[in-house]
Amino acid sequence: MSVGTLPGPRRGVQPVSLGSAWPTLGPLLVLFVFSAVFSFSTRTFLAAGNLSLIVQQSVIVGTLSIGQTLIILTGGIDLANGAITVLATIVAGRLVNDQNNPALSLLFAIVICIFIGLLVGLLISRLGLPPFIVTLGFLGIVTAATRLIAQGGAFPVTDDLLSWTGNAFNLGGAAVTYGTVVMIGLYLLVSYLLTQTAWGRHIYAIGNNREAARLVGIPVQNRLLSVYCFAALLYGVAAWLALGRIPNADPNALQNGNLDSITAVVIGGTSLFGGRGNIWGTLTGTLIVSVLRNGLTLSGIDPLWQDLVTGILVISAVALDQISRRKQR
Amino acid sequence: MHPPLLTHNGVSLSTNLFTQQAKCCSKRFLGIRNKNKGLLLAPLFLAALIGMCSQARAADQTIIGLVTKTEVNPYFVKLRQAATAEAEKHGAKLIPRFGKFDGDNEGQVAAIENLISAGAKGILITPNNSTGVLGAVKKARDKGILVIALDTATDPLDAVDATLATDNFEAGVKQGEYARKTLGNKTPKLAMLDGTPGGTVDTLRHNGFLKGFGIKEGDPAIVGKQITHGAQDEGQTAMENLLSAHPDINVVYTINEPAAEGAYAAIKAAGKTNDIVLTSIDGGRLGVEYVKGGKIAATVMQFPKIMATRGVDYVVDYAKDGKKPTGFINTGSQLITDKPFPDLPSKDTKWGLENCWG
């Protein structure tokens, strides 16, 4: 990058900049450092069973964060994702209790998610309403709908299909749940979509410079609509994963799903301003939070430190993003 | 915070100073030139430090896990402090964990799993929801870990080894009986400020109250029900709305004292403090003081300290001789009021303040 050769008011970037390296290396480095520390300070951190646990604990937020990443890449934000997932668990849980048709119940729950995504996407893309406001509104709507459907109760799910994602197979001494496999599959899929298809490039372009995207002929509205629908589909899948992990559809669950997923995305190096970041950073960000929670428990440290450290990481990530953007302007 | 934790923080702070140099070295090692940017890496190292200076020295110590619902409710804070003190007394190490909000099953499950990994001998848990955490609890018990439910029973009861709890239904009955008696011959117009819909404790208290009050769910005497999540602000809003809809309310059930405090503010603003019997349940210090100050007519006290200390004792015994407690162990509840009725056993607020949990 020998760009600094041209004179003029705009300077090129310094050859080595922590700012520009952060999005790819930063999160991995943090994950590595935490893992190293916990491996030394506790005896059980590196045990296969414990590592498998950390991944299992990341599955729900990890899946929510995929949708959140796509939305944040377009320059939006989703405050309703956790609520949508909870609604799907309740719908599936209640239907399967009433009708005893697990496949159809699950499908119906996912279709409801997509329908909500469609509404959200239409309001944002066609009416141009701010994503923050639209999803804030839907957070309320969906939460209330969930409570109305649940009627104050929780629905224990015993069905094999609905809780299938919680089953595990053995891989080199570690239990790997099918939910983990599903999540990794989704990451691979979205990684492919983002890096190998025009759709993915358009997502970045829209978040990066929406006007430019429109001027070069990208159908911005349709792309945004597709992102919100696809993200909602992922939230539906997250509901399936949630039922596998805790076979109990509880209207009070996942209240922090929105903030947890934003945290993971931001720690993963994706810019809240849109257009920058990558999906593997998000997975790393999710794992960082889980590693912290697990490692601090193993070390017997007050759990409040987890929130404290996570908060510092979030601010550091955003600060680095801001600095790197300022440099490159 | 309680003393042992302070010591712990003290240690980490002094170590922090000691390792400043190490931090600088690592910065150079990582090839970060810019000073300002390097500073941004500091939190990362701080976090690493926190990990380093708290080696799990637990090889020979009995580890006891405590998983509470949240850390915002003082009830659970007191429970934790009592457990920590009791564990220390026995030379055991207590690792406290908690959910982030009422209903955070995922957080509680993760906490149990991590405690299993940490090698806990016993886990004391106040489950969010009587069914939500059973999978993780079973995993723990399969590993030979003694699991005791505190404060909230699981469904089924034998999902855990033993349950140390207030019989919340019984406590609700006491609250309901008192409310009914205070009301005398007046036609009851009951407002119910519930906690979180679907919560086990909430349901038991609610139903117990109705039984003690002598009515059934759906009775026309119940003029309104609202969800407060046991929070003061929500309690106040709920009561304000109920009062404006039904100015003739003359008796109020509240899920806990913060909700009661909120309700009292609304009642006071409406100028109805003399017309309404406000009752609550829980028995925190503030709650007893509300009773003493006349804000609440009566509250039903429970004894979380007993749950905590006995829970810890059971785990310590189990570690020693493998003896497990079983079944539901009622830690009791006590009606606290300064306006007693001879046929309802109660204690006054003086006793209450001496025996309350915080």
Next chain:
Amino acid sequence: MPTPGKIVLEARRIVKRYGHVTALNGADLELRAGEVLAVVGDNGAGKSTMIKVLCGAVIPDEGEVILDGQPVRFHNPLEPRKLGIETVFQDLAVAPALDIATNLFLGREIRCEGALGFWFRRLDKGRMRREAEQEMRALKFHLPSIDSAVENLSGGQRQGVAVARAAIFAKRLVIMDEPTAALGVRESGQVLNLIRTIRDRGLPVILISHNMPHVFEVADRIHIMRLGRRVALTNPQRHTMAQVVAIMTGAVPGDETSANAAADSF
């Protein structure tokens, strides 16, 4: 002097009003094959509106636009593009975080052939990269690496990317709105070179600019606007910069007839 090319794009008697303000008042414009036509005028002379009409961003109230002898009517910015008219906008229409090759092909990505492209929508990144490199070489525009993010480029290089994108995809002509406005001297030079290269490859260019030295450096003909219409059409040989400025500002009356004579002598 080259022989005058045939008319590629013509605008006749264009009128555009915004409420009581008449932005274009019977404006004409003609672009001939193989030329760089500079459109100059004071602020409010109507040159921006004229360009917006030509690139489909504004629909005129009256008048017609003729492209290669066929009357056309544009309703949105995508229609002229389909007909081979590319526009480089003043506010750099690039996505800074994406690399150069991606930016060049943004919105016109090339997919792999066969099932991989059709069923899996896979992009042929290698091909886009090769073609991007090829085009940049053909345009003699030097860039550090086709893989670096646009935000790591200098302002001139960024503008170069936007201009190159237009040049690659334009079939008939390229419109540039103030492409050197935000650039330093040397960076402007790069972009002006690029404009010449594009013309030499046979694409006529309409260049809107405030900067007289730049106009005189690259323009074959100069179209001067004032008060919503063309007041003169000249060339850098016929008038000096000072004279052009004088016509622009109304200090010297423009003469459409003599201007047309100038055009014919081109």
